Amino acid sequence: MDIIRTENIVKDYILGKIKVRALNGIDLQIQKSEFVAIMGPSGSGKSTLMHIIGCLDRATEGTYYLDDVLVSKMPQSSLAAIRNRKIGFVFQSFNLLPHLNILKNVELPLMYGGLSHRKRLARAKEVLQSVGLGDRLKHKPGELSGGERQRVAIARAIVNDPSILLADEPTGNLDSQSGGDILEIFKDLHSQGNTVIMVTHDQAIASRAQRIIKIIDGKIVDGNSDS
Amino acid sequence: MAIPIAESLKLGLSDIMMRKVRSVVTVIGIILGVMCIMVVLAIVNGMNKSTISWMEERGGLNKIEVEQNWQYDFSKGGDPSFTLKEIRYLQSLIPEAEAFNPTVQEWEAVINKDDIRYSTSLRGVMPDFVKVEQWNIDKGRFIKDLDIDLYSNVIVLGSTVAKEFFGNNDPLGQTISVGNQQFIIVGVMEKRFMQTQGGQIGMGDNALEYMNRRCFIPISTMISKVNPGGKISSLDIRAKSPEAAKELRRKVENIVLNLKNGKRLFQVTSAKEQLDTMQANVKVMEAIFFLIAVISLLVGGIVIMNIMLASIRERTREIGVRIAVGARRRDIFIQFLVQTILITALGGVLGILLGFAILKQVGNYLQIEVVASVQMIWVSLLVSIGVGLIFGVVPAVRAARLDPVVALREE
Numbered sequence: 183m184d185i186i187r188t189e190n191i192v193k194d195y196i197l198g199k200i201k202v203r204a205l206n207g208i209d210l211q212i213q214k215s216e217f218v219a220i221m222g223p224s225g226s227g228k229s230t231l232m233h234i235i236g237c238l239d240r241a242t243e244g245t246y247y248l249d250d251v252l253v254s255k256m257p258q259s260s261l262a263a264i265r266n267r268k269i270g271f272v273f274q275s276f277n278l279l280p281h282l283n284i285l286k287n288v289e290l291p292l293m294y295g296g297l298s299h300r301k302r303l304a305r306a307k308e309v310l311q312s313v314g315l316g317d318r319l320k321h322k323p324g325e326l327s328g329g330e331r332q333r334v335a336i337a338r339a340i341v342n343d344p345s346i347l348l349a350d351e352p353t354g355n356l357d358s359q360s361g362g363d364i365l366e367i368f369k370d371l372h373s374q375g376n377t378v379i380m381v382t383h384d385q386a387i388a389s390r391a392q393r394i395i396k397i398i399d400g401k402i403v404d405g406n407s408d409s
Numbered sequence: 410m411a412i413p414i415a416e417s418l419k420l421g422l423s424d425i426m427m428r429k430v431r432s433v434v435t436v437i438g439i440i441l442g443v444m445c446i447m448v449v450l451a452i453v454n455g456m457n458k459s460t461i462s463w464m465e466e467r468g469g470l471n472k473i474e475v476e477q478n479w480q481y482d483f484s485k486g487g488d489p490s491f492t493l494k495e496i497r498y499l500q501s502l503i504p505e506a507e508a509f510n511p512t513v514q515e516w517e518a519v520i521n522k523d524d525i526r527y528s529t530s531l532r533g534v535m536p537d538f539v540k541v542e543q544w545n546i547d548k549g550r551f552i553k554d555l556d557i558d559l560y561s562n563v564i565v566l567g568s569t570v571a572k573e574f575f576g577n578n579d580p581l582g583q584t585i586s587v588g589n590q591q592f593i594i595v596g597v598m599e600k601r602f603m604q605t606q607g608g609q610i611g612m613g614d615n616a617l618e619y620m621n622r623r624c625f626i627p628i629s630t631m632i633s634k635v636n637p638g639g640k641i642s643s644l645d646i647r648a649k650s651p652e653a654a655k656e657l658r659r660k661v662e663n664i665v666l667n668l669k670n671g672k673r674l675f676q677v678t679s680a681k682e683q684l685d686t687m688q689a690n691v692k693v694m695e696a697i698f699f700l701i702a703v704i705s706l707l708v709g710g711i712v713i714m715n716i717m718l719a720s721i722r723e724r725t726r727e728i729g730v731r732i733a734v735g736a737r738r739r740d741i742f743i744q745f746l747v748q749t750i751l752i753t754a755l756g757g758v759l760g761i762l763l764g765f766a767i768l769k770q771v772g773n774y775l776q777i778e779v780v781a782s783v784q785m786i787w788v789s790l791l792v793s794i795g796v797g798l799i800f801g802v803v804p805a806v807r808a809a810r811l812d813p814v815v816a817l818r819e820e
């Protein structure tokens with residue numbers, strides 16, 4: 183079953199009078215529990231595609247089914263709920279809130295999900311333990327190393343038990359040692375049945391995925407399941 | 410489902426605690442505005458209270474006073490007094506008056522009994538005096554019509570005078586002399602008391618003590634025996650109601666003017682009209698302070714709005730992250746609106762505390778009574794919350810409208 187299915191996704195950015203076409207007809211299928219890597223040159227539209235898949239942004243044209251639900255026509259407020267329950271985002275630059283301790287950072291999606299304080303606490307602790315940070319709960323992100331911060335970000339992404347994990351160059355800001363650790367976590371998550379989509383520039387990392395999708399100039403040139 | 414207000418409050422509070430100094434600076438305009446409101450309300454409360462209680466102590470709002478007109482140019486001739494006959498005539502023209510009392514004053518009468526001498530203000534009055542002044546008798550009786558007709562030598566003492574001469578003994582039926590006349594004491598007036606206000610120095614704590622030092626005899630006795638040639642220089646009238654007093658005042662003024670051949674020897678005032686003028690003055694004061702408060706709150710609100718806008722620019726990435734993990738626009742809107750309101754409410758509370766702290770000083774400085782009230786707290790708190798509500802909307806909308814993709818790209 184396809185967890186993600188897009189048809190002819192086009193994304194234009196209008197900058198004054200200039201129209202920038204970031205995505206130019208993306209037809210993409212990804213199955214449940216797949217581990218996919220997306221590669222491509224800088225500016226080819228990888229992040230843009232991730233944002234659309236993650237319901238952070240909308241396509242200019244085309245349709246997008248997530249879990250067989252047509253999300254490309256959904257209203258803003260429903261998209262927020264989808265981001266909250268079905269999507270877990272991991273960014274290159276971690277994007278943790280610096281003034282909150284890591285427990286609070288991880289609780290954030292649960293708070294917007296409307297969970298009670300007690301349940302939030304228990305669940306966030308559990309997830310932080312699973313990424314090996316159970317003894318750092320009260321630390322602020324600034325007190326952690328890059329690899330540890332990315333582990334917090336992963337904990338935050340999986341705390342709501344999402345259908346898809348989206349990671350946009352999650353190892354891009356890390357040395358190869360901690361990058362490898364992060365990749366192991368994604369592999370573990372995948373082996374537990376999670377769907378993982380990861381953008382990377384690193385061929386070695388990409389080769390650990392089940393499938394590599396190549397994008398150039400906003401078009402998929404290789405790796406789609408049909409091709 | 411929205412994140413509950415409680416969450417937003419917690420979030421806002423922790424943000425404020427994180428940025429303590431900035432939050433306090435932000436809110437100086439609100440603090441000043443709220444202090445201003447507090448002071449205004451306290452002054453207005455105080456003025457209303459003190460003028461009304463002063464009026465009430467002096468016979469209430471039904472009272473009309475006819476007194477010598479100090480602005481009259483006496484080189485034009487005229488005698489600012491009434492004869493008993495004129496008074497009788499005047500009284501016959503205003504049957505609607507509830508009470509009517511002319512007074513002849515003897516400022517420095519000496520009363521003595523045995524070897525006690527007491528210098529007092531002695532007043533020749535009529536029975537209606539007690540009605541006009543709303544002043545009851547404590548012991549015995551007041552002067553009666555018969556006393557006037559018979560030129561009786563009866564006297565009613567103020568409570569302090571009674572104490573001076575008789576201590577705790579009963580003065581009724583005792584004789585006392587005024588000049589060479591012997592008087593029988595028939596009554597003692599109730600003690601009058603009104604707390605002295607801050608700023609009036611040298612009066613003791615009873616602002617009305619001077620009234621307790623007065624003594625009263627029939628007006629006829631006064632003119633014929635004690636102070637021959639004494640003149641009726643003042644007249645007090647009691648109308649049926651404060652509104653009737655306004656009407657009656659005009660009527661009395663015309664009658665007096667006619668009696669005195671068109672010369673303005675007397676001025677006729679009604680307590681109600683005086684109060685109205687005073688309250689109009691208070692209203693003007695109120696309006697001025699209100700304007701100051703509004704301006705400082707407006708400035709304070711604009712300052713807060715701009716600081717919130719700057720803070721949102723600084724927190725763009727945070728907003729992007731929140732949206733990415735599932736915050737709805739509404740959640741972001743509420744988060745920032747609640748935070749602005751919390752900041753202004755905090756300013757309101759500081760303003761209330763500081764306002765209370767300076768109230769007494771302001772009262773002493775302006776030499777007026779200030780009266781704090783619970784209503785002030787509510788008004789101030791509501792106003793500061795209102796300012797947060799109004800000036801928090803623009804930043805909150807700005808935050809809620811951020812494009813998360815752009816916000817996350819922000820460095």
Ligand SMILES: Nc1ncnc2c1ncn2[C@@H]1O[C@H](COP(=O)(O)OP(=O)(O)OP(=O)(O)O)[C@@H](O)[C@H]1O
Pocket residue numbers: 195196197202203204222223224225226227228229230231815
């Ligand atoms: N908000 C935007 N406004 C205008 N143009 C944009 C915007 N976001 C992206 N673009 C353009 O869209 C194109 C695709 O950008 P995108 O960020 O998706 O590339 P990318 O493949 O992720 O690149 P990188 O590997 O450098 O991260 C680029 O040409 C970029 O300049």
Ligand SMILES: [Mg+2]
Pocket residue numbers: 228229230350
């Ligand atoms: Mg990118």
